[in-house]
Amino acid sequence: MFGLAARLGAQWAQTPLGRGLVILLWCLAALLAAGVVVFVGKRLGGLSLLAAMLTDYGRAARFGGRPPVWLDDPPANALRITHLSDLHITEGPDVRMVEKDEPGGNQALQALLSRPEVQESDLVLLTGDVTDRGTAISWRAALDALTEHGLTDRAVLVPGNHDLAVVDPWGGLRSTGNRWRRNDRFGVVQLANLLKFAESFAETGGGKRGFVLSRDKELVRYEQAWLEAERAVRPLIAALPSMPVPKQRLGAGWLQRRSEILAYEARIIAARKRLLALFPIAVPMPGHDAVVFVLNSCTPVSRHPATNALGRIGRAQYKRLDALAGFFGEHLKLVGLHHHVVRRTEEQGRGFIDRLMAKFTVLSDASPLVRFCRKHRVRAVMNGHRHLSYNLRLPSGTTIMASPSSTLGDELAHDPRPQLIRYDVADQPSGHTVGIYRQVVRLPI
Ligand SMILES: [Fe+2]
Ligand SMILES: [Fe+2]
Numbered sequence: 001m002f003g004l005a006a007r008l009g010a011q012w013a014q015t016p017l018g019r020g021l022v023i024l025l026w027c028l029a030a031l032l033a034a035g036v037v038v039f040v041g042k043r044l045g046g047l048s049l050l051a052a053m054l055t056d057y058g059r060a061a062r063f064g065g066r067p068p069v070w071l072d073d074p075p076a077n078a079l080r081i082t083h084l085s086d087l088h089i090t091e092g093p094d095v096r097m098v099e100k101d102e103p104g105g106n107q108a109l110q111a112l113l114s115r116p117e118v119q120e121s122d123l124v125l126l127t128g129d130v131t132d133r134g135t136a137i138s139w140r141a142a143l144d145a146l147t148e149h150g151l152t153d154r155a156v157l158v159p160g161n162h163d164l165a166v167v168d169p170w171g172g173l174r175s176t177g178n179r180w181r182r183n184d185r186f187g188v189v190q191l192a193n194l195l196k197f198a199e200s201f202a203e204t205g206g207g208k209r210g211f212v213l214s215r216d217k218e219l220v221r222y223e224q225a226w227l228e229a230e231r232a233v234r235p236l237i238a239a240l241p242s243m244p245v246p247k248q249r250l251g252a253g254w255l256q257r258r259s260e261i262l263a264y265e266a267r268i269i270a271a272r273k274r275l276l277a278l279f280p281i282a283v284p285m286p287g288h289d290a291v292v293f294v295l296n297s298c299t300p301v302s303r304h305p306a307t308n309a310l311g312r313i314g315r316a317q318y319k320r321l322d323a324l325a326g327f328f329g330e331h332l333k334l335v336g337l338h339h340h341v342v343r344r345t346e347e348q349g350r351g352f353i354d355r356l357m358a359k360f361t362v363l364s365d366a367s368p369l370v371r372f373c374r375k376h377r378v379r380a381v382m383n384g385h386r387h388l389s390y391n392l393r394l395p396s397g398t399t400i401m402a403s404p405s406s407t408l409g410d411e412l413a414h415d416p417r418p419q420l421i422r423y424d425v426a427d428q429p430s431g432h433t434v435g436i437y438r439q440v441v442r443l444p445i
Pocket of ligand 2: 384386
């Protein structure tokens with residue numbers, strides 16, 4: 001159309017009617033181009049993110065760094081942290097997980113939580129995939145286990161992709177070809193799961209002591225922000241199962257149907273935005289000059305099971321994080337998120353699938369986080385996600401502490417034993433060390 005408009009422009013520009021036609025054609029061509037840009041932006045956003053992850057485009061995956069030197073003994077007056085991750089709790093001890101033909105981590109969790117290393121902690125940080133598919137019953141099971149062991153008030157939850165983004169038909173993927181094409185077109189599952197996470201977070205110490213940034217950039221208690229967000233969002237989520245989904249069909253009445261779809265979608269997008277604005281959350285530690293920043297690294301909308309593991313913090317959340325950190329002068333700053341910040345170099349020499357997975361599952365926008373850590377002198381970043389443990393001290397001094405699955409084991413080490421990591425963090429690094437005492441507690445299977 002551009003070519004046609006340009007060619008006609010030369011021939012027809014002699015008459016007023018010709019000039020009008022040329023202008024009309026140019027307008028049509030511009031409209032078409034704008035439509036294509038909007039379509040690609042909206043529909044292929046996930047694909048471009050995927051391309052970014054697979055190619056390292058626009059992302060620094062290797063930040064340098066070296067292995068951290070731990071303290072030889074636990075320091076006095078330390079902040080004692082139990083790091084749990086990827087528990088994959090299902091609805092009951094015999095309910096299988098979504099990706100594996102095995103029961104979830106329910107039973108192992110009971111054994112882990114009764115350990116003295118956990119009981120004597122100031123903070124129990126759960127860095128995502130607490131549940132296997134984000135259902136209300138599995139959240140209940142996880143929260144009840146924390147309550148039974150007297151840990152709810154010390155617990156801080158971080159959302160993982162299994163908590164938020166696992167779209168239902170995994171089972172169907174294996175059995176029928178048709179289900180492969182079933183998308184969660186409007187991201188309804190993720191919206192409902194965000195609500196369940198935010199509600200669960202409110203029950204824990206993180207929810208009771210946490211703060212978020214309001215829309216006016218003021219500091220507000222998480223409890224207040226959550227109640228306001230819940231009031232705005234829950235009626236829509238409760239009504240969704242009975243709301244007819246507008247059909248997308250060509251033919252008579254297309255415009256009317258299109259506007260109905262856009263109105264339906266706009267309500268879901270607004271609700272999702274409202275819940276996403278609850279992140280990041282800053283949780284000060286009582287009795288310690290310390291604060292934990294909780295990030296949501298599962299912000300891309302997963303419309304299909306295959307894209308559930310993509311990780312991204314997003315520019316808006318990073319902006320809020322920077323502003324939120326300005327309110328907290330605490331000496332010891334920690335960050336909790338689900339996705340890996342760096343790719344482990346050891347994995348580069350392994351098989352194709354391992355290399356692909358290593359690229360695929362690392363945070364796609366890690367650079368701003370590393371800049372944040374440098375600017376605010378963050379002592380440690382704690383994460384989970386790939387069920388493998390590694391530690392790295394960045395050139396800025398921040399230690400990255402990646403946890404294996406506490407209930408399913410360490411896949412890097414081929415160690416399936418349930419295990420937890422306990423960190424005793426001193427006020428500051430000392431000598432050649434990072435000022436942290438690290439202890440791994442492994443349980444028999
Ligand atoms: Fe996991
Ligand atoms: Fe994960």
